[in-house]
Amino acid sequence: MMNPLEPVDHSALKVNQLLIILLSLLAFILNVPLLVALVALLMLSASLLLKRAAFGWVYHLFLKPLGWIKPDLIPDHREPHLFAQGVGGTFLAIATVCLLSGWFVAGWILTWIVIVLAALNLFGGFCLGCAMYYWFHRLGIPGFTQSPPEGTLPGFRPRKEVNHG
Template sequence: MANDNLDCPVDFVTVDEHRARLVAFVVLLLAIICFVTLNWGLSLFMLVDFILRALNLNKYSPLSFIAGWLLKASGRKPKPVDRAPKRFAAFVGLVFSLAITIALLTGLFTVARVLLAILMVFAALESLAGFCAGCYVYTYLKTFGLVR
């Protein structure tokens, strides 16, 4: 990150930034569709995919698989970045997707749309600008002693 005051999580394992950004773009598209249709099945799909990625089971993640296939077909060279901020962001996405799914299943459509809008903003920032808000969130959580 450009800001030296940030204390991003690190685990010294790398992932492809292009793949992570493409996954975030697909999440953005799915969230937009879910926002319009209020389809709980779509939010459940995102939830399962976020769970897989948060647990480092990317090889089973449909979104990661699709992104990897598209990148391989495009011939784009991998750009290694540390995995931990992306994994932390996946955990945050998991929490949002769980809340969205519960809101949709219980008929709280306005709540679901607000949560989807927040998810869309962060997915757009990651996918279109390469800005990972996870480092900022992590820094605040660490400041308040909520994470190590």
């Protein structure tokens, strides 16, 4: 059943994407697979259990109260963002297994895929995981219940004003 659009704070999502990028880059530069594992764990637990952005707490506890980043509420669905974060977390979990098993090239390639896709979302406004979610909905796959907001192509950031008529 399709839920109505609700205000989603895209500033929190952007902070989440930025921290995923920075921590994953730091893990690569310093060659610390356990940091990849930590980011994967936070992303997966936030997606599956907490139903929020893994690093949204940084935004809500520090950046927003200090006035450093203003809220950017956009009518949207939460489910595609949680799905996308879960896909990224899964890639990083598999990357961790690869890195800890000595398959360094495969592990770092998977990590870089997450970095590049998070950057595409942060800087380009396109979320491949969200697009996948909407395409799965269109194919009728159970559990994928939402359509993109009206006037929004699958995966692209919705406009602030959604036309309902």
